[in-house]
Amino acid sequence: xxxxxxxxxxxxxxxxxxxxxxxxxxxSEGAVPGLAVVLVGENPASQSYVKGKIRDCxxxxxxxxxxxxxxxxxxxxxxxxxxxxxxKASVHGILVQLxxxxxxxxxxxIQTISPAKDVDGFHPINLGRMMTGQSSFVPCTPAGxxxxxxxxxxxxxxxxxxxxxxxxxxxxPAALLFLNNNATVTLCHSKTTPLSQYTKQADVLVxxxxxxxxxxxxxxxxxxxxxxxGMNRNADGKLAGDVEFExxxxxxxxxxxxxxxxxxxxxxxxxxxxLKAANHFIRERDLHAE
Ligand code: GUN
Numbered sequence: 001x002x003x004x005x006x007x008x009x010x011x012x013x014x015x016x017x018x019x020x021x022x023x024x025x026x027x028s029e030g031a032v033p034g035l036a037v038v039l040v041g042e043n044p045a046s047q048s049y050v051k052g053k054i055r056d057c058x059x060x061x062x063x064x065x066x067x068x069x070x071x072x073x074x075x076x077x078x079x080x081x082x083x084x085x086x087x088k089a090s091v092h093g094i095l096v097q098l099x100x101x102x103x104x105x106x107x108x109x110i111q112t113i114s115p116a117k118d119v120d121g122f123h124p125i126n127l128g129r130m131m132t133g134q135s136s137f138v139p140c141t142p143a144g145x146x147x148x149x150x151x152x153x154x155x156x157x158x159x160x161x162x163x164x165x166x167x168x169x170x171x172x173p174a175a176l177l178f179l180n181n182n183a184t185v186t187l188c189h190s191k192t193t194p195l196s197q198y199t200k201q202a203d204v205l206v207x208x209x210x211x212x213x214x215x216x217x218x219x220x221x222x223x224x225x226x227x228x229x230g231m232n233r234n235a236d237g238k239l240a241g242d243v244e245f246e247x248x249x250x251x252x253x254x255x256x257x258x259x260x261x262x263x264x265x266x267x268x269x270x271x272x273x274x275l276k277a278a279n280h281f282i283r284e285r286d287l288h289a290e
Pocket of ligand 1: 095096097098099120140141169
């Protein structure tokens, strides 16, 4: 069997097109959705991600502002800027690009962002809401994974989903989200042994570790759906995921490529969360104007 490719780039493009129309409608009603992106330092990967996010906003008509601090910025200066953005009416979503330099507590930063503007879905209030099955902002990568499975008509309910990686950004929220979608979930991590004993049981295998070549054909069940969240640069500078793509695609039923798989979906879900934040803000404003 050769797997069907899940083309995140195309699915995301279609979603941006639909969003462009939705943003146009909002603008015609006098409301412009806005996103503030905060970048600290000169990390090339972070700079590239942030540039992509700003470009996406332009494409769909979302107002965006980039606030760029030097690597040496104090925690207080960053928190003060976030408090200012919390109050700013033209900004509906705030994203602080991670990782942050050592002098700054990521948890303090995340908890300073207003939960209503937390388009990353990292605030404990949003994570707690997701944990208890309430509506919340959902972290963009897990949300993008669910969305791409929907796009290729994969039913999630009843599937055994095995996730490798327990980060706060991907693994843990993905486990919750799949659970909320009625999957049976196994969450694996660096101390899981033997890893392949678990991965081989997956109907849907999500790999989010950051080790190129971690998962080979021998580690999956025939016909599995394989979602590769890894973003690794190999020796010649080319992007590669955590999955040995060429051999795994011969055994899986669906597979996501790197690049062009999960990455574009993560980006588009940020836009979707920003529109959700803006819509909520506008509804509240109109309610109070009545
Ligand atoms: N760094 C890597 N991924 C992410 C993300 O989804 N959001 C933020 N804020 N930083 C990141």
